[in-house]
Amino acid sequence: MEQEDTLQPKKVIVWFRHDMRLHDNEPLIEAIKRGDEVYPIYVFNSKRLLGKTKHGFRKTAAFRTQFKIEAAADLRKQFENIGCDLIIRIGDPAEEVFKLAKQLNSSWVFCNMERTQEEVDVQEELEKKLWSIGQELHFFRGKLLYHTQDLPFPVAHVPDMFTQFRKELEKYIQIREPFAAPTELPKWTSEVETGELPSLADFDHYEIPPCDFNTFTIKGGETEGLVRLNGYLFETHAAKTYFDTRNGSLDELDSTKFSAYLSQGCLSPKQIYYTLKEYEKQHGDNKSTYWIFFELLWRDFFHFIAKKYENKIFHSEGLFDSEIEYLEQDDRLINAWIEGTTGFPFVDAHMRELAATGFMSNRGRQNVASFFIHDLKQPWIVGAEYMESLLIDYNPSSNYGNWQYIAGVGTDPRPDRYFHLAKQAKRYDPSGEYVKNWLPELSALPIEKVHEPWKLTNQESEEVDFILGRDYPQPIIQTRWMKRARSSSQG
Numbered sequence: 001m002e003q004e005d006t007l008q009p010k011k012v013i014v015w016f017r018h019d020m021r022l023h024d025n026e027p028l029i030e031a032i033k034r035g036d037e038v039y040p041i042y043v044f045n046s047k048r049l050l051g052k053t054k055h056g057f058r059k060t061a062a063f064r065t066q067f068k069i070e071a072a073a074d075l076r077k078q079f080e081n082i083g084c085d086l087i088i089r090i091g092d093p094a095e096e097v098f099k100l101a102k103q104l105n106s107s108w109v110f111c112n113m114e115r116t117q118e119e120v121d122v123q124e125e126l127e128k129k130l131w132s133i134g135q136e137l138h139f140f141r142g143k144l145l146y147h148t149q150d151l152p153f154p155v156a157h158v159p160d161m162f163t164q165f166r167k168e169l170e171k172y173i174q175i176r177e178p179f180a181a182p183t184e185l186p187k188w189t190s191e192v193e194t195g196e197l198p199s200l201a202d203f204d205h206y207e208i209p210p211c212d213f214n215t216f217t218i219k220g221g222e223t224e225g226l227v228r229l230n231g232y233l234f235e236t237h238a239a240k241t242y243f244d245t246r247n248g249s250l251d252e253l254d255s256t257k258f259s260a261y262l263s264q265g266c267l268s269p270k271q272i273y274y275t276l277k278e279y280e281k282q283h284g285d286n287k288s289t290y291w292i293f294f295e296l297l298w299r300d301f302f303h304f305i306a307k308k309y310e311n312k313i314f315h316s317e318g319l320f321d322s323e324i325e326y327l328e329q330d331d332r333l334i335n336a337w338i339e340g341t342t343g344f345p346f347v348d349a350h351m352r353e354l355a356a357t358g359f360m361s362n363r364g365r366q367n368v369a370s371f372f373i374h375d376l377k378q379p380w381i382v383g384a385e386y387m388e389s390l391l392i393d394y395n396p397s398s399n400y401g402n403w404q405y406i407a408g409v410g411t412d413p414r415p416d417r418y419f420h421l422a423k424q425a426k427r428y429d430p431s432g433e434y435v436k437n438w439l440p441e442l443s444a445l446p447i448e449k450v451h452e453p454w455k456l457t458n459q460e461s462e463e464v465d466f467i468l469g470r471d472y473p474q475p476i477i478q479t480r481w482m483k484r485a486r487s488s489s490q491g
């Protein structure tokens with residue numbers, strides 16, 4: 001038996017999840033070290049890709065599905081370049097990886113660990129299945145800048161305030177260096193059906209129609225992610241002005257657009273960090289280059305909060321079981337928000353962008369979420385589920401963490417984290433260019449009125465042949481600042 005074992009090549013399966021890359025991939029590096037043959041597999045999770053959220057949205061709309069397909073295609077190409085292939089399956093990941101392990105009689109299955117419920121359920125199911133055939137699932141960590149075991153506090157004591165979290169980490173903890181991508185893999189001795197890449201139609205989606213208004217596109221895959229990283233830093237030097245541009249919504253270079261690559265793991269945050277350090281070494285550091293790291297810390301923060309509070313990140317009452325007012329869901333208001341027909345241009349433009357592209361800037365997300373919660377007074381969880389569906393960069397910790405934060409039931413809880421839409425719009429879209437791009441029906445409006453078309457005088461309306469209610473909706477509600485303005489003008 002001993003002898004037979006040594007004659008058999010040791011086969012290691014690497015299960016790719018939200019780490020669709022060759023660089024900084026510890027399970028892959030360990031598999032190469034410990035095994036004789038490496039079998040990488042990616043499973044399109046049909047439950048997630050075809051299922052619905054509690055409130056009836058598709059769990060994964062076409063944009064993220066398309067991104068995943070592109071990322072898998074790229075990963076396959078990269079494996080081919082180093083003498084291997086990517087095994088692709090569609091179905092239940094636990095079942096598909098188990099079947100492969102059984103077929104290969106593999107020595108180990110390696111993967112990165114996930115921490116949110118649906119992902120944990122899958123890894124636990126696989127683990128149990130593997131135990132039934134005497135195999136084990138080995139976990140690694142690769143999603144964040146910081147490793148849990150490097151934290152200066154136990155996860156159960158992660159500070160609930162971002163500032164405290166940031167100060168304790170950035171000063172005292174060294175970020176580990178990313179692993180280099182492997183350059184060669186041994187040939188397989190087992191015959192394995194590698195499987196076809198799926199198409200959007202396999203997940204009941206139509207092809208994404210071209211959009212006349214978007215000013216950039218986000219294409220999936222590690223190769224694209226690395227091009228974006230290099231481009232944002234070394235080619236355009238946009239990183240040098242990030243602090244000043246990051247609140248813009250229109251220009252591709254306003255912010256990094258790393259989020260979808262990070263969420264699917266096409267880019268590793270450590271790779272971004274060390275590339276940023278290299279950039280600073282060559283071209284100097286400033287507040288902007290620091291601020292990219294600062295934002296990545298927010299990402300880590302929400303992931304550690306999710307680890308600390310587990311399923312509470314999905315609860316309406318939030319992390320601290322806050323007393324909340326249970327609100328009646330009003331589908332008329334929710335549909336207007338989704339369709340971008342609320343009559344508030346800064347909200348509508350962002351919501352139409354999301355529906356057409358799967359992306360929205362951080363400033364946009366903050367405003368539409370605040371409007372949904374504090375002005376429309378709708379249950380935040382419904383808005384969060386809609387974004388879960390649509391966002392190309394969705395991840396549970398960042399999405400639900402940010403929604404809870406704005407709803408005042410998450411980290412740093414405050415009852416009224418309110419964004420004054422008119423002020424925000426004028427500050428972050430002063431020329432109205434963004435709003436006019438997504439709402440061409442407002443393109444003739446004077447700049448001073450484009451964010452508040454209800455303020456047009458009769459004469460102004462006539463001059464631009466624009467009628468509120470005919471060409472663009474009347475505001476669907478009176479916000480508190482509109483009411484205040486009315487009562488002070490009456491008083």
Ligand SMILES: Cc1cc2nc3c(=O)[nH]c(=O)nc-3n(C[C@H](O)[C@H](O)[C@H](O)COP(=O)(O)OP(=O)(O)OC[C@H]3O[C@@H](n4cnc5c(N)ncnc54)[C@H](O)[C@@H]3O)c2cc1C
Binds near residue numbers: 258259302361362399
């Ligand atoms: C209501 C709401 C929902 C959100 N849902 C998600 C989500 O599902 N997935 C997601 O990745 N981000 C989410 N964010 C955070 C943020 O809006 C996006 O990460 C950012 O807009 C992506 O664009 P960017 O890559 O150009 O960001 P940049 O401004 O260039 O920031 C660089 C990176 O830092 C991280 N980051 C920045 N801000 C945040 C933040 N507030 N929270 C967590 N990470 C951050 C992201 O990984 C981002 O790619 C949400 C924010 C809000 C207000």
